[in-house]
Amino acid sequence: MSRIEPITGRYVNVDVNGEAHRIFYEEAGQGTPLICLHTAGADSRQWRHLLNDTDVTDRFRVLAFDLPYHGRSTPPDQWWLRKYQLTAQGYADVIRAFWQALDLVKPVVMGCSMGGAIVLKIAVDYQKELQGIVGLESAAFAPGRYNDFLHHPAIHGGELCASYTMGLCAPTTPESNKRENWWYYAQGGPGVYAGDVFFYSFDWDGRESIKTIDTQKCKVSLLTGEYDYSATPAMSEEVAASIKGSRYTLMKGMGHFPMVEDYPGLKRYLMPELQGMLA
Amino acid sequence: MAAFPDEAWFIDYQARVNQDKELSVIGTWFSTRFSITVDQARRVMVVEKGQITQVIMAPKFDSRPAFGFQAPMSIWAKFLTPNPPPLYNDFFAMLMRVPDFVLEGDGLVAMQNARALQRLMNLMRKEAA
Numbered sequence: 005m006s007r008i009e010p011i012t013g014r015y016v017n018v019d020v021n022g023e024a025h026r027i028f029y030e031e032a033g034q035g036t037p038l039i040c041l042h043t044a045g046a047d048s049r050q051w052r053h054l055l056n057d058t059d060v061t062d063r064f065r066v067l068a069f070d071l072p073y074h075g076r077s078t079p080p081d082q083w084w085l086r087k088y089q090l091t092a093q094g095y096a097d098v099i100r101a102f103w104q105a106l107d108l109v110k111p112v113v114m115g116c117s118m119g120g121a122i123v124l125k126i127a128v129d130y131q132k133e134l135q136g137i138v139g140l141e142s143a144a145f146a147p148g149r150y151n152d153f154l155h156h157p158a159i160h161g162g163e164l165c166a167s168y169t170m171g172l173c174a175p176t177t178p179e180s181n182k183r184e185n186w187w188y189y190a191q192g193g194p195g196v197y198a199g200d201v202f203f204y205s206f207d208w209d210g211r212e213s214i215k216t217i218d219t220q221k222c223k224v225s226l227l228t229g230e231y232d233y234s235a236t237p238a239m240s241e242e243v244a245a246s247i248k249g250s251r252y253t254l255m256k257g258m259g260h261f262p263m264v265e266d267y268p269g270l271k272r273y274l275m276p277e278l279q280g281m282l283a
Numbered sequence: 284m285a286a287f288p289d290e291a292w293f294i295d296y297q298a299r300v301n302q303d304k305e306l307s308v309i310g311t312w313f314s315t316r317f318s319i320t321v322d323q324a325r326r327v328m329v330v331e332k333g334q335i336t337q338v339i340m341a342p343k344f345d346s347r348p349a350f351g352f353q354a355p356m357s358i359w360a361k362f363l364t365p366n367p368p369p370l371y372n373d374f375f376a377m378l379m380r381v382p383d384f385v386l387e388g389d390g391l392v393a394m395q396n397a398r399a400l401q402r403l404m405n406l407m408r409k410e411a412a
Binding site: 148149153156158159160163164166167168170171172174175176230231232233234236 | 379
């Protein structure tokens with residue numbers, strides 16, 4: 005049976021720190037803006053289940069964009085003359101430029117993995133502009149993920165990155181979902197996952213700054229999968245302990261990619277948090 | 284019942300790998316030798332195009348594995364349970380978070396074959412077949 009999904013895809017041209025970017029985003033729904041950030045080396049397709057869920061899109065305008073170099077967002081001009089290495093500031097600047105370009109007022113920003121890390125930074129820097137953040141698999145400090153094999157001339161980077169990240173799924177993850185995420189990872193550009201992990205493993209350390217998040221201004225919800233060995237439950241518990249008024253829930257039987265690994269499983273934990281963002 | 288790492292267990296494992304539909308698709312270039320070490324016991328797998336053609340149960344110094352995984356039995360036992368606990372569900376997880384699970388030898392060869400190797404390792408759990 006054929007079915008057209010309610011998701012639309014568009015491009016927005018934005019300047020980020022004087023540099024022109026053409027950014028692809030998917031959108032569905034109406035209501036409070038909910039910006040969704042994909043994981044390192046992946047793209048907005050990871051959010052397709054959420055974008056198709058009317059329980060969410062009846063109340064939220066869901067927008068999932070591809071970070072530059074990812075998915076259908078092209079790298080900026082002269083990209084071939086520099087090594088791709090994401091930084092915390094550069095990442096935050098792109099996200100803010102996106103919500104400003106679309107005139108989004110008081111959005112909720114939800115990110116997973118490195119997206120779950122950067123939502124903490126944007127809550128620190130722009131808490132007055134946000135309704136709240138939802139951190140999936142959030143860590144304030146997460147060294148150890150980088151290795152030189154992620155971008156190596158003797159290794160198929162797509163296959164390695166895809167397999168490396170598939171191990172982050174829970175053993176009970178439906179096989180087809182695990183493989184779907186594998187496919188997205190295998191399509192990443194050369195060195196892009198490694199460049200993202202540079203941010204995650206080396207540049208990002210929010211352990212002190214997150215203590216300044218005021219949850220009276222910007223609500224904070226944290227959800228972490230039991231099987232996540234990159235941003236472990238213990239790491240997310242530390243984040244929660246540093247942010248007074250934040251909410252943290254361990255997601256039993258879930259891994260590092262809940263929105264694509266097991267959306268019905270995530271939804272059980274996510275809906276109360278999204279409801280809380282509207283309260 | 285065959286117990287890991289006895290010969291009977293490896294015979295079952297070899298059959299499981301060699302009947303695996305996915306490895307028949309992705310294993311074309313997976314030809315190497317690698318070792319599995321459990322405490323003092325060492326085995327060397329000879330892999331040709333994604334098939335285990337031989338398990339050397341008592342390898343000598345001329346067995347020449349390109350790489351290998353080494354860990355105490357307590358760690359392998361967690362990895363081999365049908366529903367392994369967090370941090371023990373995948374060899375990449377253990378390499379990052381379980382210090383006594385060690386990749387020895389040439390990691391480049393292991394990572395060149397990461398996709399097929401991951402499948403082959405997960406087939407150590409018969410439930411993955």
